[in-house]
């Protein structure tokens with residue numbers, strides 16, 4: 001990030017105040033970025049990340065990826081033989097697209113070689129497999145493979161390199177949000193919004209996807225009479241006004257056909273549904289950074305409010321009611337206030353360390369997190385703003401912080417002090 005982009009981003013958030021996601025106009029087309037040579041990180045930040053708009057990058061951006069050569073046959077089909085040889089024994093999660101379980105699909109686990117055998121049979125049977133329509137989803141290829149097996153599968157595009165979510169999990173060494181999706185024509189992902197209101201990026205290694213994207217807030221008109229969101233936004237029932245009373249007021253989605261090799265940026269809080277138009281393999285990451293961390297925090301507060309409403313009748317009779325609400329929130333949304341604080345703390349401390357090393361003149365390139373100093377300063381500003389909101393939130397006062405080190409207020413004070421010294425940088 002350069003100084004000018006940092007200034008533009010800081011201005012954007014100063015103007016944002018407590019503005020949250022939503023209310024954007026419907027878009028009719030998506031921006032297409034043809035040429036890596038003429039599209040800078042600053043262009044991405046100001047054109048797409050800050051305004052929270054999707055864009056498609058041409059296949060030229062992923063031309064050098066090893067997966068685009070080795071995972072694909074010259075005819076552009078999945079290279080089943082290579083994938084089986086390389087990763088056949090890896091156990092992968094597989095969803096059954098034909099079975100609805102709430103607003104998702106039931107998943108099972110199987111060795112990749114079994115899934116690939118199923119897939120080839122499915123093609124031969126023209127889609128009429130007795131096993132149904134199975135979709136390999138959320139395979140943690142990076143987490144579950146050796147460095148050697150990853151070879152040069154992909155290179156993280158610099159546009160997506162400020163990624164606190166994966167940085168956090170890498171620091172803890174237990175998990176990540178880096179996935180591979182693979183499935184025959186006809187496999188699909190039901191209507192959803194990404195975890196924690198994260199961004200996602202998606203590259204088709206082979207095949208094509210049709211995306212139906214709804215700007216934040218537009219999903220509200222798609223709720224049924226009970227307030228639930230649909231499983232499939234293309235199903236004919238949506239036009240039944242008795243079931244979906246506000247559907248008439250909804251805008252059509254932004255429809256994008258993502259070709260082989262192309263890379264799609266999915267902004268924060270955009271609901272979407274995705275259909276594989278061919279036999280398709282994709283690499284998809286979820287990510288959060290200084291530009292959408294406030295969306296994540298807002299989402300967490302909404303989730304807690306929803307839990308409060310659900311269990312309000314026990315508030316006066318249950319001694320640990322607030323604690324239980326946090327436990328429920330964690331099981332429903334994957335994170336609670338304590339873990340969110342910990343996430344901010346880990347990311348903040350890494351940036352404080354970079355600045356300290358910079359001051360001492362001991363900063364090596366690897367230690368700068370590969371982000372550059374301006375990005376570090378921008379991140380600290382965002383962390384400070386969100387942390388200030390967390391530590392003053394009434395429900396955070398119920399969290400037992402006695403074992404936290406540093407204490408939340410102490411960390412906030414430290415961030416503010418450092419930030420005051422960085423403005424001239």
Ligand SMILES: O=C(O)CCC(=O)C(=O)O
Pocket residue numbers: 181188189194200201202209266272274275282284285
């Ligand atoms: O490709 C798919 O089926 C779903 C991908 C998705 O939802 C995402 O990348 O956010």
Ligand SMILES: [Fe+2]
Pocket residue numbers: 192193194200272
């Ligand atoms: Fe998604």
